[in-house]
Structure formats: C-alpha cells, structure tokens
Amino acid sequence: MDVPESEAHSFIIKLWVExxxxxxxxxxxxxxxxxxxxxxxxxxxxxILTFVGPYVEGMGAVTRSSLGxxxxxxxAGRKR
Numbered sequence: 001m002d003v004p005e006s007e008a009h010s011f012i013i014k015l016w017v018e019x020x021x022x023x024x025x026x027x028x029x030x031x032x033x034x035x036x037x038x039x040x041x042x043x044x045x046x047x048i049l050t051f052v053g054p055y056v057e058g059m060g061a062v063t064r065s066s067l068g069x070x071x072x073x074x075x076a077g078r079k080r
Contacts, residue, residue, distance in 0.1 A: 009055045010034035013048065 015029035029042040031051050040051045 007059070009052075009059075011052060013042075015042075 010033075012032045012034060013029065014031075015027055017025050017027045020026050030039050031042060031048055032039045033051075033055065040047060042048065
C-alpha cells in the first residue's frame with residue numbers, strides 16, 4: 001500500500017562502533033526524523049522507541065514499549 005507522504009513519517013537511524021580510551025568497543029548512534037530534521041543521539045536502543053513514539057501516537061497509534069519490536073498497534077482506535 002502506498003501511503004501519502006502527509007500520512008507517513010520517515011526516520012534515519014545511524015549506528016557505528018568506536019574504541020573508547022580503554023580499548024573497549026562501544027556503539028554510538030542517532031536517529032533523525034526526516035521531515036523536520038529533529039535528531040536524537042542514542043545511548044540505548046530503547047531511545048529509538050522513545051523518539052519515534054510521539055510521532056506515531058500523533059497518527060493515532062498506541063505504543064506499548066513493553067512489547068519490544070511489536071510495540072505498535074496500528075488498529076487501535078480504528079473502526080473496523
């Protein structure tokens with residue numbers, strides 16, 4: 001299904017690894033909301049859900065971060 005741009009949100013997630021001063025490998029990243037350019041630097045993968053949540057809630061979706069990757073319920077609030 002092709003969704004009109006006015007009804008969709010696009011995000012770019014960039015992750016990379018670096019050696020810290022002790023030689024330990026650590027990951028870094030950020031997520032950017034493409035339409036408005038808002039960016040959040042990530043310290044934990046859960047930060048992705050925290051960042052995306054308000055955008056999808058604004059579209060009427062119910063978020064349930066406790067469900068992990070299945071945290072969106074696109075059918076909530078829709079008439080069937």
